[in-house]
Amino acid sequence: MKVAVIGAGWAGLTAAWTLHRLGHAVALFEAARDLGGRARRVRSRSLKLTIDNGQHILLGAYTETQALMRELGLDPNRLFHRERLTLQSADGTFKLRTLPLPAPLHLLAGVLTASGLNIKERLGLITLVARLRGQDWTPAAGLSVLEWLEQGRQSPHAICSFWQPLCLAALNTPIAEACALLFAHVLRDSLGGTKTATDVLIPRVDLSQLWPDELARQLGEQNGSETALHLAHTVRHLRACPNGVTIDGNGFDAVIVAGNTPSTLRLLKQLDTANDSQPYLDMLSTFSFLPIATLTLQLEQPWQLPHPMMLLRDNPRQLQFGQWLFDRSAYPQLQQDEASLVEAANATRLLHIVISDATALQAHPQSDVVNAIIRQVQTQTRRFGAMPRVTGHDLIIEKRATFAARPGLARPGVATPWPRVWVAGDWTDTGYPGVLEGAIRSGRAAARSLHLSLVQPT
Numbered sequence: 381m382k383v384a385v386i387g388a389g390w391a392g393l394t395a396a397w398t399l400h401r402l403g404h405a406v407a408l409f410e411a412a413r414d415l416g417g418r419a420r421r422v423r424s425r426s427l428k429l430t431i432d433n434g435q436h437i438l439l440g441a442y443t444e445t446q447a448l449m450r451e452l453g454l455d456p457n458r459l460f461h462r463e464r465l466t467l468q469s470a471d472g473t474f475k476l477r478t479l480p481l482p483a484p485l486h487l488l489a490g491v492l493t494a495s496g497l498n499i500k501e502r503l504g505l506i507t508l509v510a511r512l513r514g515q516d517w518t519p520a521a522g523l524s525v526l527e528w529l530e531q532g533r534q535s536p537h538a539i540c541s542f543w544q545p546l547c548l549a550a551l552n553t554p555i556a557e558a559c560a561l562l563f564a565h566v567l568r569d570s571l572g573g574t575k576t577a578t579d580v581l582i583p584r585v586d587l588s589q590l591w592p593d594e595l596a597r598q599l600g601e602q603n604g605s606e607t608a609l610h611l612a613h614t615v616r617h618l619r620a621c622p623n624g625v626t627i628d629g630n631g632f633d634a635v636i637v638a639g640n641t642p643s644t645l646r647l648l649k650q651l652d653t654a655n656d657s658q659p660y661l662d663m664l665s666t667f668s669f670l671p672i673a674t675l676t677l678q679l680e681q682p683w684q685l686p687h688p689m690m691l692l693r694d695n696p697r698q699l700q701f702g703q704w705l706f707d708r709s710a711y712p713q714l715q716q717d718e719a720s721l722v723e724a725a726n727a728t729r730l731l732h733i734v735i736s737d738a739t740a741l742q743a744h745p746q747s748d749v750v751n752a753i754i755r756q757v758q759t760q761t762r763r764f765g766a767m768p769r770v771t772g773h774d775l776i777i778e779k780r781a782t783f784a785a786r787p788g789l790a791r792p793g794v795a796t797p798w799p800r801v802w803v804a805g806d807w808t809d810t811g812y813p814g815v816l817e818g819a820i821r822s823g824r825a826a827a828r829s830l831h832l833s834l835v836q837p838t
């Protein structure tokens with residue numbers, strides 16, 4: 381079959397790769413000049429360095445991502461820095477670390493030995509997670525995370541120091557608005573999984589080197605297979621007929637549209653009205669998005685904090701928006717070749733500060749925000765000695781970082797009302813919030829569904 385994929389984010393790339401492995405001739409169209417979508421490397425003009433579009437982390441529970449990397453001949457254990465879950469505030473007021481014990485004892489012992497929560501709060505946390513497990517990780521429908529925590533008698537202090545940062549990091553949605561059911565799914569797959577499911581995986585190379593570059597290389601090698609990569613090609617026209625589709629005038633047997641919801645909607649609206657197509661289009665138009673900001677600071681020399689990832693206490697009133705601090709010198713960077721040796725050495729001087737739901741930050745002048753966050757980091761890390769001098773910075777605000785994960789949001793599956801059209805993306809009904817693993821699972825599901833429907837029709 382001659383199949384097209386529109387969009388080369390992690391979902392579209394996975395779909396293209398899976399279809400290619402299933403023996404189809406794939407044409408992959410991407411509007412940008414680079415692969416990877418929201419999870420890609422970018423050239424920072426101010427730092428004169430390659431950095432990521434935003435700091436990303438994965439969890440041990442993200443098994444499909446690791447399986448895909450292995451399929452490409454890559455070793456996730458080499459490309460990720462992997463460590464036990466450690467939630468530790470930079471100012472030393474909170475620390476929770478899972479212990480090297482079988483699940484669920486690793487977590488139980490971690491919570492019981494946590495500092496910064498009193499014994500009642502620690503037992504309350506264990507009780508709530510145990511109750512959720514007893515409910516098969518399904519809280520009542522329609523609840524926000526805050527409502528669920530309040531019903532679960534979590535203290536305001538436990539919510540503020542533990543649950544709120546966890547919810548924002550996982551769902552990029554404020555706790556009072558975030559969907560408790562989706563949050564429970566994240567807890568099920570991490571806290572309720574094996575002891576390695578809670579591990580934190582931090583990329584040791586840039587996001588494109590993690591696997592998209594290798595995928596492009598392997599697709600590019602298959603000249604005989606008609607698989608083709610069209611970068612800097614924004615698809616503008618989509619038509620569908622019972623036996624195929626037309627994309628900017630070129631015919632294909634089927635297509636997977638793997639853009640975000642606004643761009644996917646723009647293309648699907650061009651198709652003839654099919655059965656149920658209006659409710660489907662209406663569902664796509666209900667998605668809204670929230671920003672994530674990543675401030676990268678370049679230091680005069682590597683700092684070597686004792687832990688690569690630490691919690692910051694934010695204080696938006698003083699423009700101290702920082703929520704998580706990543707120190708690249710606190711874990712080994714990977715040097716693939718001579719050129720990346722220099723990049724890796726430079727990377728060890730970088731700190732990344734992450735701000736989820738960065739809506740409020742956008743209302744202020746960037747220089748004020750940057751200076752306030754530098755002061756915030758300096759103050760909250762005082763116990764580690766003076767921070768080396770900041771020699772440069774780059775602030776990236778991704779306005780549509782993820783969809784807002786609110787209760788009751790209806791998310792479509794990968795099949796559409798049009799027989800030759802599928803969709804893929806982190807916004808489809810993956811059971812996950814807007815995360816990399818969801819994008820990969822969606823890309824896989826779309827490719828398999830297309831293959832089954834066209835090659836082995838029932």
Ligand SMILES: Cc1cc2nc3c(=O)[nH]c(=O)nc-3n(C[C@H](O)[C@H](O)[C@H](O)COP(=O)(O)OP(=O)(O)OC[C@H]3O[C@@H](n4cnc5c(N)ncnc54)[C@H](O)[C@@H]3O)c2cc1C
Nearest residue numbers: 387389390391411417418434436437615639805806815816
């Ligand atoms: C700053 C930031 C931090 C994040 N942190 C994490 C994290 O720590 N962990 C985690 O798991 N997730 C994180 N995420 C979320 C993660 O990046 C996304 O879930 C994932 O990248 C989504 O992939 P996707 O393929 O679904 O969509 P996208 O990456 O948005 O890909 C869609 C692609 O389609 C292309 N496209 C759209 N329309 C057209 C068209 N008409 N023609 C051609 N091409 C088109 C776009 O250019 C784009 O490349 C973060 C996101 C951001 C922005």
